Amino acid sequence: MTCRIALLFGALFFALPSTAKNTELRKTTSRVPPVLAPNCRYVQIPLGNISADNVDFRRTRRNVDFNSPKDVTKFFSSCLDPQMYEDPDDNTTKLIVERNVTIHGILCRPERPVAAQDRRIHLMVHDATYDKSMWHGLGILEYSLADALASGLGGSYTLAIDLWGHGDSHGPTYPDPWQVLQPPFHVEVLHELAVRLRTNQHGLWMAFKNVTYVGHGFGAQLGSYLIEDFPNDVDAFVGTGLPTGSKMTPRPSEWMFAPAHSTDPKYQDQPLGYFTGAVTSFLDRRNILYGGIYDDDLAVLDFLSQDTITGGEACWSGSYLSSEWLGSAFSFKGQACIVAGEYDRIACADGPECKERLRGVCSKVFPDASSCKSNVLGSTGHAWMLHRIGVKLANSVRSASALGSSWGNLCSVIS
Numbered sequence: 001m002t003c004r005i006a007l008l009f010g011a012l013f014f015a016l017p018s019t020a021k022n023t024e025l026r027k028t029t030s031r032v033p034p035v036l037a038p039n040c041r042y043v044q045i046p047l048g049n050i051s052a053d054n055v056d057f058r059r060t061r062r063n064v065d066f067n068s069p070k071d072v073t074k075f076f077s078s079c080l081d082p083q084m085y086e087d088p089d090d091n092t093t094k095l096i097v098e099r100n101v102t103i104h105g106i107l108c109r110p111e112r113p114v115a116a117q118d119r120r121i122h123l124m125v126h127d128a129t130y131d132k133s134m135w136h137g138l139g140i141l142e143y144s145l146a147d148a149l150a151s152g153l154g155g156s157y158t159l160a161i162d163l164w165g166h167g168d169s170h171g172p173t174y175p176d177p178w179q180v181l182q183p184p185f186h187v188e189v190l191h192e193l194a195v196r197l198r199t200n201q202h203g204l205w206m207a208f209k210n211v212t213y214v215g216h217g218f219g220a221q222l223g224s225y226l227i228e229d230f231p232n233d234v235d236a237f238v239g240t241g242l243p244t245g246s247k248m249t250p251r252p253s254e255w256m257f258a259p260a261h262s263t264d265p266k267y268q269d270q271p272l273g274y275f276t277g278a279v280t281s282f283l284d285r286r287n288i289l290y291g292g293i294y295d296d297d298l299a300v301l302d303f304l305s306q307d308t309i310t311g312g313e314a315c316w317s318g319s320y321l322s323s324e325w326l327g328s329a330f331s332f333k334g335q336a337c338i339v340a341g342e343y344d345r346i347a348c349a350d351g352p353e354c355k356e357r358l359r360g361v362c363s364k365v366f367p368d369a370s371s372c373k374s375n376v377l378g379s380t381g382h383a384w385m386l387h388r389i390g391v392k393l394a395n396s397v398r399s400a401s402a403l404g405s406s407w408g409n410l411c412s413v414i415s
Contacts, residue, residue, distance in 0.1 A: 035139045037147040040108040043159075045203055047101045047192045052185040056095035057178045057312060066178065069259050069272060072311060076257065076275055079315040097180050101189055103161050104168035106132050107204060108146055110155030120210035121157040121197055122149055123234070125190070127217030127241065127383070128309040128317070129276065131167030134216070134385065135160040138301050145385055148394035157208065159197075163219070164189050166307050177273030177310035186313075187225045194226070194233040212236040217346070217382065218309070218317065224365075227332040236335040241382050244340065244347050244357040245326060256284040260308045267308060274308045291343025291381030293388045302386060326360075329367055336372040338362065341380035341387070348376060 036042075058066055065071040124146055126134040135158070137143025146158040162169035165181040175181050190213075200207035213234040215223035220239035227237050258278040260267035267276060277285050282303045290299050338361050340347035340354060348354035355376050362372035380387040 035141055036106065036136065037108065037141060037144065037151065039111055039150055040106055040136075040147060043105050043107045043204065045103045045105065045193065045196070047103060047189065047196070049098055050101045050185065050188050050192060051096060051098040052182075052188040054095045054097050054179060054182045054184050054312070055315075056093040057315065059093050059095075067272065069262070072272060073257070073259065073275075076311050076314050079311070079318050080257075081318065095179060097185060099164075099175060099180060099185075100171070101164050101192075102169065102171065103164065103189065103193060104132070105159050105161035106136060106146065108150035108158045110157065111151050112155055114155065114157075116206075117209060119157065119206060119208050120212065121159055121208040122146070122212045122214050123190075123194065123197065124158060124160040125163065125213070125215040125219030125222060126160070126166075126307075127219055128313060129306045131307045132160040132162045133167075133305070134383075135214075137390070138298070138305060138386065140298065140301075143298075143386060143390045143394060145390065145394050145397065148397040152398045156212075161193070163222075165310065174270050174274065176312075177271060178312045180312070181310040182312040183222055183225055183316045186222050187229060190222060190226050191230050191233055194230070210235045212238065214238040215240070216385070217241040218313065221317070224330075227334075228328065228330050231330065231332045231334075234334060236337070237332065238337045238339070240339040240384065241344060241347050242338065242340070242361070244354065244361060256281045257309070270308065273311045275310070275314070276308045277303060277306055288345055289381055289383040290387070291341065291345070292379035294381070294386065295388070298386055302383065326364055328365060330365055331368055332366060333368050333370060336362065336366040336369040338372070338374040339377060339384075341377050341382055341384040341389075343380065344382040344384070346382050 061075065064075045124132075124135045126132060133139060135144070135146040137145075141147065146160045149156050149158045163186055164170070165175045165177070194211055194213070195201075197204075197208050197211050211234045213223045213226065213236070215221070215238070217240075220242045223237055223239055224242070226233060256278060257275040258281075259272055260274040260276040261270045261272065263279060264276050267274060282300070285303050285306070286299050289302070338358050340358060342348060342354075344354075355374075358374035358376060362369070362374055366372040377384050377389050380389045384390060385393075
């Protein structure tokens, strides 16, 4: 356990059910910036106008009063339940949305000089209810996989981003949580960003020869859409925490999430439709995201500093959580790596059968990939990078040049 976490929380771990203390502690936690390694810095990347074909939820869900917290919370919860979701592409009206987007992120540089022809970057995309700090150990450096990839012997640039509408990527006002913040829009943003990373049109003053997409949970879901629609955008795809056909247990309870603006002081300016963990939902969140070997206090920091998920994002996630994506065969020809935690209740709910199902993902979804490997990480839950195995992996990456150059090796190195 790190001193930083212990000093922040100490015995407060046992006081979390207290609504008043929880709210005040969340307010304090939101002002603790992530600690960055010396080779990392905050960046902003203007992408200009991005347009996408979204779903007009406000028009097609006429039985939902989008001004009623009770109505939207019930609808939101049903979207996250694989047994209750309605496919947003069924019997709906398309809506073209366009917004001017600037993406915020953390860029880490290799500690050793890299020739232009060898310059590569890992584009790292967070899960729902997280932001870019997920890849930086929520500010705890020993857990920072993004820094490890840059500072290792086979050092690569890393760019951990805030998805549009999350973290610092939201502009002067927050985007509409139902009409704008949906996977089709996120994918168009990621496509534009990937293209610019190759062509030096991003304000980082360099072009990258090789782009590896690293996504976890919702970020991996978006990455799968990206390589399905734009298979040449990236050279390698690393998807972790993806549903693999098992039944999610436990499913998110109806009381696990609450409207963000009335729950967490740092989200008071967000419109109805942004959701975050209810003030009494710590145990729910820990049970779904954690398992195996982890520090209790880091799970507390995770809960207190969590970001949001929008209604528009949730209503595309039900089909994913039900593993419908496994019915698609992608034409992606790069490297693929599929990883899950042994106790991941989203990806590996039925334990022993998970390894075989992960191998099935490679054969069913990535038949044309130049290589596809898979692995189940032992003694870890869904948020594996925030478990003790995350420290083990970060240390391995720092000392192994093979891991720095090929994410495919992740699937066989950590067991």
